[in-house]
Each structure stands twice: as C-alpha cells, then as structure tokens.
Amino acid sequence: MGKFKIHPIVMGSKRFDKGMMTYQHDYGQPYIIPIYCWYIEGGDKNILVDTGEMQPVISEDREKDLGGKIYTFEEGLEKYNLKPEDIDIVIHTHLHNDHCENDYKCENAKFYIHKKELEHIRNPHPLDYRYLEDYIDEISERDQIIVIEDDQEIVPGIKVVNTPVHTEGGMTVLIDTDGGTAAITGFCVIRENFEPPVQIKAMEMEVIPPGTVVNTYQAYDWMIKVRDMADIIIPLHEPEFASLDTVPQT
Template sequence: MSLYRIHPIVVGTKRFDKGMMTYQSGYGEPYIIPIYSWYLEGGNSRILVDTGEMQPIRSADREKDLGGRIYTFEDGLEKYGLKPEDIDIIIHTHLHNDHCENDYKCINARIYAHEKEMKHIHEPHPLDFRYLEDYIEDVHERGQMVIIDEDMEVLPGIRVVNTPVHTEGGLTVLVETRGGTAAITGFCVINENFEPPIQIKAMEMEVIPPGTAVNTYEAYDWMLKVRDMADILIPLHEPEFAKYDVVPGT
C-alpha cells in the first residue's frame, strides 16, 4: 500500500460572514476561507482532490489574511512539476462550482463523484445555487466521469466515504500517510468546527456543524464519525493549511 503526502494548493478564496462555516455561531464576523486543490503525492498516479476556481481573485490583501499564496490552477500544479493534462485521477468532495471549475483542463483524468452530486448538478434545488453543470459538461461528454454510489477504495491507500453533511453526495477522502489516516472532509468546515471554543463546549456540543447543511442533526453525527475515522483531520476550508506546502504529519 502506498503512503501519500498531501499538498494544499490554494486556488481561490471567499470572503463572507464566519457563520457560513459555523452553525449558530460566528455571525457578523468577517472571515476569509481558502479554496483548495489537494495534490496527493505517492504511488504511481497523479491525484487531486477537487480542482478549485478557474479565475481566483489574487490580491495582496487576501494573501496577507491567509498567510499564503493564491495560485491559478496551472501555477499551483507547476510547483510540483505538473500540468493539467498530467493528472490521472480527480476525486471530488462535492460538485459545488468552486470545487470543480478546472476539471475540463484535465483531459486525461478519471474524475470520481457521487451519483447524488451528479443528480444535483443537473437538477439543483432552488436553495442550492452553487451547482453549475457547465463545469462538468465537457468531462462528462468525454467519458471521464466515474460515478459512484457506495463507499470504495479508489487506489490502495485512498478510500472515499459518503458523508452527507454539506451536500447529499459529499465524499470524505481517507488517505494513508506516514502519520496515519488523514481525512479530507467531504463538507465545508474549518478547524473550529471540530475544535469548538469553550463557550460552545459548555453547551455540551463536541463539534459545530457547518453553517449550511443538508440536515443539521445528521451533520453533527457525521462529523463525530469522521473525527473518529482519522488520525489527521483536514477540514476542507481551514485557512491554516494555506501556510504549508505539506499538511503537517502527512
């Protein structure tokens, strides 16, 4: 079994109210999140988790707030001697637009997504405007999509588990590393969701569900399950990782 190193590549950002991340807390607090493409280095395949934004806003003030550089997709891959056409596998945590806008550039990749994400990207609910089928039409027509309906091993050392927290078809990616099993969450959270401040813990909450969830009660329970699956937790939008070339411990 291969062991992997996980490289966070910032390929976008969002500024918004922190409450978008933390259910019933953080409202009114300005916050910036990075949008990542995660390069899994190891084995014989070149693997990404998500592909980020096509045209990320790149500015000195955003990079200062993040404490790290914002890349275009191509520039981010170039750090590791890669081009979009070199990518063999893309695994999607979900198919909101900011996680799949560069798929079409990866003409040789097999692209894994859950069947419920494919359903929603073609028939989005009015409450979920973040699904835009334009970004997966090309790869779907080229036969690159691998649509799954159950938990599975993608490659030795890389598994996906359906975690319907932020979206129904969210896939948490479990990656074997030298530090143990790392979980790239299939839902949009930050460290604080898994490590609540004392005033939240005083309410007997072990975790904070994401600010937008399919079912908040179930989201809470799924977060506990994911926490217990992993030796290394990688919340999908945690700003801290923007400072690193490699996720610590991997």
C-alpha cells in the same frame, strides 16, 4: 505500497460572514477562507482532490489575510512539475462550483464523483445555486466520470466515504499517510468546527456543524464519525494550510 503526502494548493478564496461556516455561531464576523485543490503525492498516479476556481481573485490583501499565496490551476500544479494533462485521477468532495471549475482542463483524468452530486448538479434545488452543470459538461461529454454509489477504495491507500453533511453526495477522502489515516472532509468546515471554543463545549456540543447543511442533526453525527475514523483531520477550508506546502504529519 508507500504512504501518501498531502499538499494543499490555494486556488481561490472567499470573504463572507463566519456564520457560513459555523452553524448558529459567530454571525456578523468577517472571515476569509481558502479554496483548495489537494495534490496527493505517492503511488504511480497523479491524484487531485477537487480542482478549485478557474479565475481566482489574486491580490496582496487576500494573500496577506490568508497567510499564503493564491495560485491559478496551472501555477499550482507547476509547483510539483505537473500540468493539467498529467493528472490521472480527480476525486471530488462535492460539485459546488468552487471545487470543480478547472475540471475541463484535466483531459486525461478520471473523475470520481458521487451519484447524488451528479443528480443535484443536473437538477439543483433553488437553494443550491452553487451547482453549475457547465463546469462538468466537458468531462461528461468525454466520458471521464466514474460514478460512486458506495464507499470504496479508489487506489490502494485512498478510500472515499459518503458523508452527507454539506451536500447529499459529499465524499470524505481517507488517505494512508505516515501519520496515520488523514481525512479530507467532504464538507465545508474549518478547524473550529471540529475543535469548538470552550463556551460551545460548555453547551455539551462536541462539534459545530457547517453553516450550510442538508440536515443539521445528521451533519453533527457525521462529523463525530469522521473525527473518530481519522488520525489527522483536514477541514476542507481551514486557513492554517494556506501557508504550508504539506499537511503536517503526512
């Protein structure tokens, strides 16, 4: 079959301390990240990775700082002549609220979600307030969820791998593209996490774990594994994609 193209669609944003993304580094530095829904073009299925925020803050200052337009779910899909009911498959990197708030709109889709994410959203630890079961109630009631327990191929050319970095059930999505294997990370990072500045590399660190992790040592090791299994790394919240219609090389 043909290769896939990956289209980032900004469906939200967050302003916060940069240290939320870069473990032990750049605390106190204001930062803005995009929240993406990724449209995977190719094959005979309409596929999304995550669904973004239901009611994103859309303002001139946020779009200026991101360098790209912020869309509602419907507006973002309309760019590709799609409606929520046209979506066949949604693959979830994880179930923190900003990644799944529009799930209920995709009434005809199958949702691929790791078992541990479903366990945590239904019984969250107090520290993990980002899990809100309300956002998956409807797809659960409509029996749309396919539970993932092991690494597996979703369709030919698209595979998921459990990467317990940011959450225990986080899944990195490996996609066959013209430029090679692209990895949409199953954990919340930016480019700098994979390409640290020289002062961090001088500390003999190859990567920087995200600011919120399950286990810091394990997160570091998993980031190295993800880096080495892909030709194109797509950090889940990297701002560089906000101004692009298609991820370069895909």
